[in-house]
Amino acid sequence: MIDYGYSLKVLNIPLGEEIFKICYYSFHMTYLLIDQETQRLKFRQLRSSDFDEWLPLFKEKNTAKFLEMDPNLTPFELCEKWFEKSFYRYKNELGGMNVLINKETDQFIGQSGLLVQNIDNQNRLEVGYSILPKYWNQGYAFEAASKCRDFAFEHNFIDSLISVIHTANKGSEKVALKNGMTFEKKFDNNFNIFSIEKINWKQ
Ligand SMILES: CC(C)(COP(=O)(O)OP(=O)(O)OC[C@H]1O[C@@H](n2cnc3c(N)ncnc32)[C@H](O)[C@@H]1OP(=O)(O)O)[C@@H](O)C(=O)NCCC(=O)NCCS
DSSP states (O other): OOOOOEEEEEEEEEETTEEEEEEEEEEOOTTOOTTOBOSSEEEEEOOGGGHHHHGGGGGSTTHHHHTTOOTTSOHHHHHHHHHHHHHHHHHTTOEEEEEEEETTTOOEEEEEEEEEEEETTEEEEEEEEEEOGGGTTSSHHHHHHHHHHHHHHHTTOOSEEEEEEETTOHHHHHHHHHTTOEEEEEETTTEEEEEEEGGGOOO
16 A cells, blocks of 8 residues: 555644644655646646556666666566655655646546655755656656756755756757756766755756
8 A cells, every 4th residue: 555645743823822733734745846846837746547558658768778778677576666765755855746637638648756766875856857758859858857856946945956967868968958057077977977065056
């Protein structure tokens, strides 16, 4: 069963002599952008029922390589791993991907979000994005990534953000550069870290 990350909390409000207790549900899934919107997109949590919509991403030749997954797995298995990882993140407060829905058409466009990553023994916050192949080159990755960046800095989550990009992933590199990031360092042989400092962030 999926843990949706809600917890019941009690708020004590002193009012004169009395203390009013208000019970409320607190949403504790850190770094998610649920209900956030951009010009064309709205963000929501990933659900198990999204599986079939998301599967076509893994039928593309380079997806496994670019996402640092095992290229010997079938598209179905890759997609399963994606969902396992995503729910693990939700449950363990490691951020996570949000589903991107086109506000006008209600179509499932892709996923993007803020992910806690351990890079060279340091906790960093990554802006992640992947778009379904039929919607590539329509500006969706950049639209979602820039929203994640602004959301993270506006909420003072961290002083710098990264994107971890395979050296051959020119599309993703372009999105990171457009998102104000610059090359920071090499990572794990085939990946580059791009980053932006909050002090250099201009909305
Ligand atoms: C990489 C990816 C996220 C790009 O998504 P997208 O929605 O097509 O990107 P955008 O439309 O926002 O494009 C942003 C810019 O990158 C350029 N771009 C996109 N894909 C490109 C490619 N394959 N090669 C070169 N440039 C590319 C666009 O032309 C655009 O540039 P412009 O603003 O100068 O016109 C998408 O191809 C994808 O999901 N790939 C598979 C999974 C993946 O690699 N995820 C990223 C892991 S780090």
